[in-house]
Structure formats: C-alpha cells, structure tokens
Amino acid sequence: MFFAAGFGTRMGALTNSQPKPMIPVAGQPLIDHAIAQMAQVDRKLANLHYRPDALETHLHARGVQTIREFPDILETGGGLRNALPILGDGPVFTMNTDAVWTGTAAATQLLRAWDPEKMDALLLLARPSQTRGHTGGGDFEMDTSGRLTRGRGAVYTGAQIINPIGIDQIAEPAFSLNLLWEKMIARGRLFGTYHDGLWCDVGHPKGLAIAEDMLAGQRHV
Ligand SMILES: Nc1ccn([C@@H]2O[C@H](COP(=O)(O)OP(=O)(O)OP(=O)(O)O)[C@@H](O)[C@H]2O)c(=O)n1
C-alpha cells in the first residue's frame, strides 16, 4: 500500500495544484520512485485524498489500484485500516511516497529480513549517515536482535512490512501508524533492518535538489 493521500503542506506552492506524489524528481514523479521500490509486489494499492484526479489516472496506468479517503482524510493508520477490505488479511508492505533511494529495492530488503514468528512489523531504517535532506533526527533505537524502541539512532525510511493485528480495536477513525507501533513496541514485536543504500527525504522543497544530486552521484559511480 502506497500512502499518497497527504496534503504535502511543507512543499508550499509546489502542492497548490498537484499532490506531493506527482512532484517530479530526476524526470519521474515521486510516486514512480516509490513504485520502483515495490516492483516485485504483484498487487498494489494507493490511498488518495488531496488532489486525487491526475494521480489516480497515473496510478491506474501503472497497474496500481486506488482507494479514495472521502469525505475525511484518515492519516496513515486510518488509511491502512480503510484499505484492508481490499488488501485482505495478513502482512502488507506500506510505503510513503516522498523519498528517493539508492541500493537494493525496499521490498527485497524487507522480505529477506521478515520473520512473522517474532515480528508484527519490520521497518526499513537508515543510519543518519545514509540519509540526505532529512533534518528531523532519528525515530528509533535498534538492539542487536533488530528489536526497536523509541530513540534517535535510526531514521524510518517510510517503508515497512506490517501485520495490522489489533487495528480494528482502535476507536478513532483517523490515527497515525505510530499508534500501532507503540503497541508493538510494548509487545517486543517491532523490528527494524538497515537499508543498504542512501535515502533522501523529499517531504520539503529543499529535498528536491538534494535528491537529484544523490541520484546523479549514483549514476556517475
Ligand atoms: N493523512 C495522511 C497523511 C499522510 N499520508 C501519506 O503519508 C506519507 C507521510 O506523510 P507526511 O509527510 O507526514 O504528510 P504530508 O501530508 O504528505 O506532508 P506535510 O507534512 O508536508 O503536510 C506521505 O506519503 C503522505 O502522502 C497519507 O496518506 N494520509
């Protein structure tokens, strides 16, 4: 599932007439960079809310189903729950649509490390040295077994596998995935694995040039 409903307010004028996933980076809209990270996944779905029309056409042309959040936007956790009737039971990849990447595709890396016996979610993380354009600091600490707690040492890249057990028990219609992660941390079942390349946060306008430099550097190696 691609999260593509957000207002993209930090992008300022760039999201006046288009949603953030349609902003081009290195000749491709951000959503295509995200789709490339999930190329091996057969069934793809995106949630839409802000300026959905052109994005929906774009996604359908790439074989990605869409679900509109209407009338209210639901946040990431609420958006995932809203999509479960289409996604079905069991673990799902989720992916934010405001980053670019070098290295092995996110889906490949996550599948290699996924262990449903001990994990309720597995997050793809970056060490601060692997991040570009990211000013927010880290989100988690990872122990030697890969288990996560809250902290500042590891940055969430926006890609994960999550088994949304317990999502139906949350009362609010709109809620962040962070709420589910907190419950998983309490159960000792939130895990991470480190990305093997670079990752650039393109949630804000300065990220666009930084992302293009990062990708150009990769091509010139
Ligand atoms: N209600 C929301 C909020 C966010 N997202 C998605 O979740 C990811 C992370 O969103 P974030 O950057 O936190 O919010 P945006 O609305 O995208 O941007 P901004 O913070 O600048 O408003 C993005 O892929 C965004 O489209 C979403 O699907 N639904």
Ligand SMILES: C[C@](O)(CO)[C@H](O)COP(=O)(O)O
């Ligand atoms: C969890 C998240 O996707 C991390 O990038 C994001 O912070 C959640 O956004 P929400 O708007 O709080 O649902």
